[in-house]
Amino acid sequence: MEDSRIALPMGTALDRFIKIKQDDFQYASGELSQLLRDIALAGKVVNREMNKAGLINIIGSIGTQNVQGEDQQKLDVLANIRFVRAFTKGQEVCAIISEEDDEVIEIDNHKKYIVAIDPLDGSSNIDVNVSVGTIFSIYRRISPIGSAVEEKDYLQKGIEQVAAGYILYGSSTMLVYTTGHGVNGFTYDPSLGEYLLSHQNMTIPENGSIYSINEGSSLSFDDGVKKYISYCRENNYSGRYIGSLVADFHRNLLKGGIYIYPATNKNPNGKLRLLYECNALAFIVEQAGGKAVDGKKRILEIQPTSLHQRVPFFVGSENMVNKAVFFNENS
Ligand SMILES: O=P(O)(O)OC[C@H]1O[C@](O)(COP(=O)(O)O)[C@@H](O)[C@@H]1O
Numbered sequence: 390m391e392d393s394r395i396a397l398p399m400g401t402a403l404d405r406f407i408k409i410k411q412d413d414f415q416y417a418s419g420e421l422s423q424l425l426r427d428i429a430l431a432g433k434v435v436n437r438e439m440n441k442a443g444l445i446n447i448i449g450s451i452g453t454q455n456v457q458g459e460d461q462q463k464l465d466v467l468a469n470i471r472f473v474r475a476f477t478k479g480q481e482v483c484a485i486i487s488e489e490d491d492e493v494i495e496i497d498n499h500k501k502y503i504v505a506i507d508p509l510d511g512s513s514n515i516d517v518n519v520s521v522g523t524i525f526s527i528y529r530r531i532s533p534i535g536s537a538v539e540e541k542d543y544l545q546k547g548i549e550q551v552a553a554g555y556i557l558y559g560s561s562t563m564l565v566y567t568t569g570h571g572v573n574g575f576t577y578d579p580s581l582g583e584y585l586l587s588h589q590n591m592t593i594p595e596n597g598s599i600y601s602i603n604e605g606s607s608l609s610f611d612d613g614v615k616k617y618i619s620y621c622r623e624n625n626y627s628g629r630y631i632g633s634l635v636a637d638f639h640r641n642l643l644k645g646g647i648y649i650y651p652a653t654n655k656n657p658n659g660k661l662r663l664l665y666e667c668n669a670l671a672f673i674v675e676q677a678g679g680k681a682v683d684g685k686k687r688i689l690e691i692q693p694t695s696l697h698q699r700v701p702f703f704v705g706s707e708n709m710v711n712k713a714v715f716f717n718e719n720s
């Protein structure tokens with residue numbers, strides 16, 4: 390049996406990495422490993438379609454709105470279909486929470502895992518060929534296997550996640566995930582059709598000089614946020630905002646930085662969704678040595694009360710988040 394603490398060679402295939410690291414899982418039985426593989430596979434299909442979106446008429450709105458009143462893009466719906474199908478076929482999942490579905494999708498009561506997913510993150514950037522992503526969180530159900538899935542199963546705090554990650558469809562396609570034993574990144578090699586280890590034991594710098602926030606809404610930011618932005622400017626930090634959460638988060642994870650989506654007049658609780666956007670990235674950033682709060686409280690400690698609830702989101706380098714919280718608490 391190979392020792393899973395040893396650093397693995399760059400280029401190690403995802404499948405092999407999952408197998409070697411399986412013993413890290415508290416309840417290792419192969420099901421979580423298979424679920425991670427199912428996500429990776431569905432990501433390859435979405436990636437392939439994304440790459441030729443303009444040629445196969447899958448750009449633009451589909452003409453319907455999701456539960457949040459957002460126009461659904463064709464790729465939002467297509468990605469949702471691909472992941473729901475992968476979870477149904479994969480036979481590891483009992484229920485799914487998706488940004489694109491109003492209610493919980495119940496799959497099979499005899500299965501263990503709950504998945505919360507943002508099938509396509511950064512929808513406003515799809516048509517303009519800017520990086521977008523997929524975000525996922527995985528939980529173990531609490532109710533007994535075989536019984537109906539209950540609210541307590543899918544409204545769990547982020548600290549209960551057994552795994553979380555994202556796929557970034559950018560200049561290269563990457564899968565980044567954690568199972569609570571550090572964060573690792575895999576780059577997709579289309580010529581091999583494989584995700585290969587490219588970023589091992591990722592950590593976020595304690596400090597950074599990049600801040601990511603949509604300043605277009607700054608007139609309605611709280612005083613604390615306004616003061617923090619002034620602080621960033623006074624310190625000549627760079628403003629970088631792609632408008633795709635996964636892409637902004639990934640850059641800051643590598644270089645150091647902070648992403649903020651605060652409360653605004655338009656979104657009094659912020660815009661981002663706790664269950665399928667914030668919890669996953671909070672788990673990853675903490676595993677990488679960073680921090681994620683709602684302006685005050687640790688994101689992973691927030692008790693969810695509804696499927697699509699929004700929270701203000703401050704995530705990134707520890708010292709930068711602490712500074713933002715300081716201004717929040719002293720304004
Ligand atoms: O246009 P805004 O208000 O700055 O919002 C951009 C944010 O909204 C999102 O697009 C929300 O995610 P979805 O695209 O999955 O709905 C984030 O990716 C992004 O960071």
Ligand SMILES: [Mg+2]
Nearest residue numbers: 507510511666
């Ligand atoms: Mg999103």
Ligand SMILES: [Mg+2]
Nearest residue numbers: 488507509510
């Ligand atoms: Mg989305």
